[in-house]
Every structure is written in C-alpha cells, then in structure tokens.
Amino acid sequence: MEGAVQNDIPGIDADCGGGMACATCHVYVKEDWFNKLPKKEDGEDDMLDMAFEPKTNSRLSCQIIVSDEIDGLEVNIPSKQA
Numbered sequence: 001m002e003g004a005v006q007n008d009i010p011g012i013d014a015d016c017g018g019g020m021a022c023a024t025c026h027v028y029v030k031e032d033w034f035n036k037l038p039k040k041e042d043g044e045d046d047m048l049d050m051a052f053e054p055k056t057n058s059r060l061s062c063q064i065i066v067s068d069e070i071d072g073l074e075v076n077i078p079s080k081q082a
C-alpha cells in the first residue's frame with residue numbers, strides 16, 4: 001500500500017492510512033503468490049468482507065509487508081477501484 005500511495009498508483013486510496021479500517025487498499029493477489037504471503041492478522045477478513053467483490057485471493061495491501069521474499073509479487077485492483 002505504501003509503495004502504491006508514494007508512487008501515485010491509481011486504485012489504492014488507503015483512506016485509513018493502513019489502519020485496517022477502510023478496505024480501499026483491497027487487491028487480488030495472483031494465485032501463485034497468495035500462499036507465499038504471511039497469513040492474515042485478526043480482523044483482515046472482517047474488513048475484506050466490506051470490500052468490493054472480495055475473492056479467495058483478496059488481501060488488504062496495507063497488511064502486506066514488502067520483503068525480498070515477495071520480490072515480483074503481482075496483484076490486481078478490483079475494477080471498481082481502478
């Protein structure tokens with residue numbers, strides 16, 4: 001989320017600044033990558049339920065910590081956010 005906001009990537013508004021309280025950072029993680037990410041913290045699924053068209057590969061991008069292990073991560077933005 002921080003990378004998207006700092007680089008003016010459209011579709012990631014991050015209205016709550018990463019507080020897991022808005023779901024405007026919702027992304028779909030490419031299937032190959034989904035299980036490579038750290039597990040969701042308590043509350044992320046609840047917030048994703050409020051997101052636009054959540055899917056099994058949905059994540060809040062504010063909860064994805066960038067590291068070398070996920071170099072090359074691919075995500076898509078829900079059409080309503082684009």
Ligand code: FES
Binds near residue numbers: 026
């Ligand atoms: S920035 Fe609000 S939930 Fe991620």
